[in-house]
Amino acid sequence: MQALRNIWFLALATCTEGIRHRALWAIVCLAALLTMANLGVTNLYSWDLGKVSVEFGLSAVAFTGLLLVFFLGMKILADDLERSRIFLVLSRPVSIGQYLVGKYLGLGMILLLATIILGLSATLSMRYVLWKYPAYVPPDFSWLVYVMALTCQWLSLMVVLAASVLCFSFASQPFIALLLAVSVYMVGQNMELLRRVVLENPQAGALSGQENLVIALSWIFPNLSFFDKKYAAAYGLAFSGQEFLLLCLYAISYSALLLFFSAILFKRKELA
Amino acid sequence: MTHPAIQITNLDKSFGAGFKKYRALTELSLSIDQGEVFGFLGPNGAGKSTTIKLLLNFLKPDSGSLMVMGHAVGQEEFRQRIGYLSEFPFFYEHLTARETLLLSGRLSGMDRRSIDQRIPMLLARMNLAEATDRRVGGFSKGMKQRLGMANALIHDPEVVIFDEPMSGLDPVGRHQIKRLIAELKQEGKTIFFSSHILSDIEALCDRIGVIHKGVLLYSGGLGEFLAEGNGLEDRFVKLIEEADHASAA
Numbered sequence A: 001m002q003a004l005r006n007i008w009f010l011a012l013a014t015c016t017e018g019i020r021h022r023a024l025w026a027i028v029c030l031a032a033l034l035t036m037a038n039l040g041v042t043n044l045y046s047w048d049l050g051k052v053s054v055e056f057g058l059s060a061v062a063f064t065g066l067l068l069v070f071f072l073g074m075k076i077l078a079d080d081l082e083r084s085r086i087f088l089v090l091s092r093p094v095s096i097g098q099y100l101v102g103k104y105l106g107l108g109m110i111l112l113l114a115t116i117i118l119g120l121s122a123t124l125s126m127r128y129v130l131w132k133y134p135a136y137v138p139p140d141f142s143w144l145v146y147v148m149a150l151t152c153q154w155l156s157l158m159v160v161l162a163a164s165v166l167c168f169s170f171a172s173q174p175f176i177a178l179l180l181a182v183s184v185y186m187v188g189q190n191m192e193l194l195r196r197v198v199l200e201n202p203q204a205g206a207l208s209g210q211e212n213l214v215i216a217l218s219w220i221f222p223n224l225s226f227f228d229k230k231y232a233a234a235y236g237l238a239f240s241g242q243e244f245l246l247l248c249l250y251a252i253s254y255s256a257l258l259l260f261f262s263a264i265l266f267k268r269k270e271l272a
Numbered sequence B: 001m002t003h004p005a006i007q008i009t010n011l012d013k014s015f016g017a018g019f020k021k022y023r024a025l026t027e028l029s030l031s032i033d034q035g036e037v038f039g040f041l042g043p044n045g046a047g048k049s050t051t052i053k054l055l056l057n058f059l060k061p062d063s064g065s066l067m068v069m070g071h072a073v074g075q076e077e078f079r080q081r082i083g084y085l086s087e088f089p090f091f092y093e094h095l096t097a098r099e100t101l102l103l104s105g106r107l108s109g110m111d112r113r114s115i116d117q118r119i120p121m122l123l124a125r126m127n128l129a130e131a132t133d134r135r136v137g138g139f140s141k142g143m144k145q146r147l148g149m150a151n152a153l154i155h156d157p158e159v160v161i162f163d164e165p166m167s168g169l170d171p172v173g174r175h176q177i178k179r180l181i182a183e184l185k186q187e188g189k190t191i192f193f194s195s196h197i198l199s200d201i202e203a204l205c206d207r208i209g210v211i212h213k214g215v216l217l218y219s220g221g222l223g224e225f226l227a228e229g230n231g232l233e234d235r236f237v238k239l240i241e242e243a244d245h246a247s248a249a
Helices: A002-019 A022-036 A038-043 A048-081 A084-089 A097-132 A143-170 A174-200 A211-218 A230-234 A240-266 B048-055 B097-107 B112-125 B141-153 B171-185 B196-203 B223-227 B232-248
Strands: B008-015 B022-032 B037-041 B061-068 B081-087 B159-163 B192-196 B207-212 B215-221
Touching: A002 A048, A002 A097, A002 A143, A022 A038, A022 A048, A022 A097, A038 A048, A038 A097, A048 A084, A048 A143, A048 A211, A084 A097, A084 B141, A097 A143, A143 A174, A143 A230, A143 B048, A143 B081, A174 A211, A230 B232, A240 B061, B008 B048, B022 B048, B022 B061, B022 B215, B022 B232, B037 B048, B037 B196, B048 B061, B048 B159, B048 B192, B097 B112, B097 B141, B097 B171, B112 B141, B141 B171, B141 B215, B171 B196, B192 B232, B196 B223, B196 B232, B207 B223, B207 B232, B215 B223, B215 B232, B223 B232
Parallel strands: B037 B192, B037 B207, B081 B159, B159 B192
Antiparallel strands: B008 B022, B008 B061, B207 B215
16 A cells, blocks of 8 residues: 555656656647647648648647657656655655656656647647638547547557656666667557568568567567557547557556566666 | 664675776674764765665665664665665755655655644754745755755654765854754664764764775774874874775785
8 A cells, every 4th residue: 555655656746846847848838839830731731631630730749748758757767866866765665666657657647738738739729720621621520539549649658658767777878768768669650560561571671581570579569550540530530449448458558567677677776 | 672773794895897896895894773873984985875875775785784773674674764864965856845855754654644743843943944835946055955854854763874964065054964963862863974074973973983995994982983093083094094004015
């Protein structure tokens, strides 16, 4: 019970610290402006304005989330080590696992808040575009699917955040951790495409005949393209509740596994 | 049966590997009784902070054992019984003094009512009452040091470990910290603090340990140590020089 309390108090403190950080609001303001730029960008297109508007809004949210994970999130984690703030926590009866999970959830709460603010901002601009050009409202467009797609964006960010915590737990320098986390994100975004190319195309260049290796890699790296539901929202494609639940389960279990390994690796680190 | 507050036995610690291997502590053994004020003295880089970090389980020893209030460090939970102030106390800069102490109290397993009672009392004791709801980022070095003290004491620990508590403070700040350590001694707390400011050690400690290049040169009463020289500084410098000559020979 005390373990859960520790995680909650750490998450709350991390969230409070992050929310008061100027960098967060600079990024959020920039992103809000970006989503509002939706109005101008869609006017550059002469067809499918509604689809462009929905995709642009969701892309702005995803881009901002990544900035928050890689710059604010990793900075907060790195500052704990570099400025010895971690001693403030670990001189109390708090385990490494509780510390990492508390930090992860606190940063996740910041990401959730940013996703809500940016999602609302994108929604407003999209509503305006869809209202102004009713002929271009995507067929079968559903606000529910839009919210589910937005939630998937957040889940994807939570997976990237867990991968960042893992990189942070073993990298010797914060910059190396950042590079590794960005690499994991890029591989994760393209893993499914690579897997399909290799499995479905016997002429897959250097990777032909390496199907088992690619399948193994696709299990190791996060499959972030699964969470990309921008097309489903923009084109009114089917996105079932069952698929959504499976994605939630995938994000939770994969993140939990990464945090578990992070705790094991972090315990080996000497806090000199 | 009462056990020592802190018991360190045959402690070895090295950093790095291969040619870069550096031995930070060699066969260090110390025993500090409950209610004692123990000064851990040594030049810069002697191994004082390393010993403290080993005591708090931030570092793992190569060999040897550490016990705090009868609990084996690294094997049993003991941290609710100690308070720790680091040499450079860094805090979450966007939290207020109250929020910082609330977090530490909560993580130490205290209930909200006890924390709410202790926060104003401790902040008043540290002359920080007016800064209760100010963000720590705007605090001066002395204020951060005093907040660090309050933070170390929020859960009323039996043993307090201070790493260079007076370093970088102005005379007023140093006086306040010294007065506080004297008050804690009156309350019967065990105090283990490292310093290279000899006058502070002389004013506060019952017993001292002198460490140099990771080797304990002296451990015992302050009176006995002073009896063999012309003041603490003279005796301390002589001991360090003797150790340097012996290692050079």
